[in-house]
Amino acid sequence: MNDPRPQPLAVTGEEVAARIAATVRADVRALRAYSVAKADGMIKLDANESPYPLPEAVRRKLAAALADVPLNRYPDGGADAVKRALRASLQLSDDVGLLLGNGSDEILQLVTTAVAQPGSVVLAPDPTFVMYRVYASHARMRYVGVPLRDDLTLDGDAMLAAIERERPALVWLASPNNPTGTLFDPADVERIVRATPGLAVVDEAYVAYASSAFLPRVLEFPNLVVVRTLSKVGMAGMRLGCAAAHPAWIGEIDKLRSPYNVNALTQAAALALLAEGALFARQVGEVRAERGRLSVALAALPGVRVFASEANFVVARFPDATAAFGALRAAGILVKNVSGFHSLLANCLRITVGTPPENDALIAALERSA
Numbered sequence: 001m002n003d004p005r006p007q008p009l010a011v012t013g014e015e016v017a018a019r020i021a022a023t024v025r026a027d028v029r030a031l032r033a034y035s036v037a038k039a040d041g042m043i044k045l046d047a048n049e050s051p052y053p054l055p056e057a058v059r060r061k062l063a064a065a066l067a068d069v070p071l072n073r074y075p076d077g078g079a080d081a082v083k084r085a086l087r088a089s090l091q092l093s094d095d096v097g098l099l100l101g102n103g104s105d106e107i108l109q110l111v112t113t114a115v116a117q118p119g120s121v122v123l124a125p126d127p128t129f130v131m132y133r134v135y136a137s138h139a140r141m142r143y144v145g146v147p148l149r150d151d152l153t154l155d156g157d158a159m160l161a162a163i164e165r166e167r168p169a170l171v172w173l174a175s176p177n178n179p180t181g182t183l184f185d186p187a188d189v190e191r192i193v194r195a196t197p198g199l200a201v202v203d204e205a206y207v208a209y210a211s212s213a214f215l216p217r218v219l220e221f222p223n224l225v226v227v228r229t230l231s232k233v234g235m236a237g238m239r240l241g242c243a244a245a246h247p248a249w250i251g252e253i254d255k256l257r258s259p260y261n262v263n264a265l266t267q268a269a270a271l272a273l274l275a276e277g278a279l280f281a282r283q284v285g286e287v288r289a290e291r292g293r294l295s296v297a298l299a300a301l302p303g304v305r306v307f308a309s310e311a312n313f314v315v316a317r318f319p320d321a322t323a324a325f326g327a328l329r330a331a332g333i334l335v336k337n338v339s340g341f342h343s344l345l346a347n348c349l350r351i352t353v354g355t356p357p358e359n360d361a362l363i364a365a366l367e368r369s370a
Contacts, residue, residue: 027137034134043333043361045352048178048206048313050234052283052355058276065272066265075264082267085274086242090228096218097250100262104205104229104241109135110256111225111243115169115199116141123168125154127179127342129203132172144168148344152180152307152315156188160195169198175214176206179338179350181309183210193221199249201225206311208233208284209291218244225249230270232312233280238269287312291353297363298351302370313352321347327369333362 020029037046045051054062079100086098101107108131112122116139124132126145136143146162149155154177163171171192175184193200200223202214207228215226229241240262243253273280295314299306303319315338318324325337336350351362 027140031134031137037334039334041332042329043354043358045354045358045362046334046336046350047236048232048311048350048352049236050232050283050287050312051353051358052234052286054234054273055279058273058279062269062272065268069264069268071264073264074260075262075267077260079262079267082240082262082270082274085271089274089277090215090244092215092244095247096244097247099243099245099250099254099257101241101243101257102261102263102266103231103239104203104227104243105131106261107227107241107243107253108132108201108203109138110253111199111201111227112136112139112141112170113256114253117169120169120198121166122170122172123159123162123166124172124174125159125177125184127338127345128172129174129178129205130341132174136170141169147342148177148180148182150344152177152182152344154182154184154188156185156191159188159192163192163195163197167197171196171198171200172203173200174203174205176210176309176311178206178311179313179315179336179341179345180307181206181311181313181315181350182307183212183310186212186214189214193224196223199223199225201227203227205229206232209288209312210310215244219246222246225253230273234283235269235273238266238273240266240270287353290356290359293356294351294353294359294363297359298366301366313350315345315348315350317346317348319347321349324366324369325349328362328365331361331365331368333358333365335362 083098112135120141121144122136122141123144126147133143144162144166146159173184173189175189176182204213204215204226207213218224218226225243225245227243230238291314295306298304298316305317307315321337321339328335338345338348338350
C-alpha cells in the first residue's frame with residue numbers, strides 16, 4: 001500500500017556546496033584529507049609499523065584484560081595507572097610532567113594549538129613529518145621549512161639562521177626523522193633548542209630503533225617537550241602517545257585536552273602490553289638487524305642509493321621510483337613512494353623493515369625488475 005504522506009525533498013548538491021562555501025574556512029576547503037592506502041592481501045611495508053603480531057600467549061593476556069573493562073563507565077580521565085607504567089618503562093622520574101594522547105598525533109595538535117597566535121611561526125626541517133605543517137595550517141600559523149642537506153642530514157647552521165630570522169613560536173625536530181630516517185646530531189639538537197625563543201619539541205616516535213635519545217635531558221631546558229609513541233614498536237592499533245616536559249608546560253597543554261581522550265580499552269591494553277617489555281625489545285632488535293641487511297641488499301641493486309637510517313624504515317633512491325613502486329605493487333608488496341614529498345626525495349621510496357621473509361620477497365621483486 002502506498003504511503004499517502006508527502007515525502008521530503010532532498011536538497012541538491014549545489015545547495016550543500018553553497019552552504020559549505022559560505023561557512024567553512026577557505027583554507028580548510030583547499031585541504032585534502034589524509035589518505036591511507038588499502039593493503040588487503042599485500043605485504044605491508046608502507047606505514048612504518050612493526051611487522052610482528054602479538055604471540056598467542058600475550059593475546060590471551062590482552063583479551064582477559066580487555067574483557068574486564070567496564071564499558072558502561074567512562075575511563076580514568078587522568079589515565080594515572082598508564083602514566084605510572086609509562087614512567088617505569090621510559091625511566092622517567094616523578095619530576096617530569098607527562099601528558100597522554102590518542103596517539104602522538106593528538107599531542108602534536110594540542111601543542112600547536114597551545115602556542116598559536118596571529119602571525120606566529122612554526123619552523124621545522126624539510127622534509128619532515130607532514131602533520132607538523134597540517135596542524136600549523138589548522139591553527140593559522142605560518143609554516144617555515146628549512147631544507148635538509150643533500151644527504152638528508154640536518155643542517156644545523158641553516159636551522160639556527162632561520163630561528164634568528166623568523167623567531168618561531170614552535171620548532172619541531174623529529175629525530176629520527178620521518179620520512180628520511182635520519183637521526184639528528186644531539187649537539188645540533190641542543191643548539192637549536194637553546195636558540196628557540198618559543199617552544200622546541202623533539203619528536204622521538206622512532207627512537208626505539210636509534211642509537212641515542214633526548215628524553216633523559218628533558219628537564220635541562222626551559223622550553224623543551226619530548227614526544228613519544230607506542231605505535232612504532234608493535235602497538236600502532238592501540239593509539240597511545242605521550243608528551244614529557246617540565247610540569248608547567250604539561251599543565252598548559254593539558255588545558256586543551258579533551259576529557260577522557262584515552263579510552264578505557266586503550267588504557268587496559270597499555271597496562272597489559274607495557275608489562276611485555278622484553279618481547280617488544282626483542283622485536284626491535286630483530287628489526288634493527290633486518291634494517292642493516294635490507295640496506296645492504298638495496299644498495300647492491302643497480303643505480304640505487306640507500307640513505308643512513310636509524311628508524312624502522314629505509315629510504316632509497318632508485319633510477320625510476322615510479323617503476324620500482326609499480327613492480328613491487330605488482331608483486332603484492334606495498335611501500336611508500338615519497339618522490340613527490342620534496343625535491344630532496346626525488347625518485348625515493350620509503351620502505352618499512354618487514355620480517356625476514358617479507359624483506360626477502362621485496363629484494364627478490366626488485367632484483368627481477370632491475
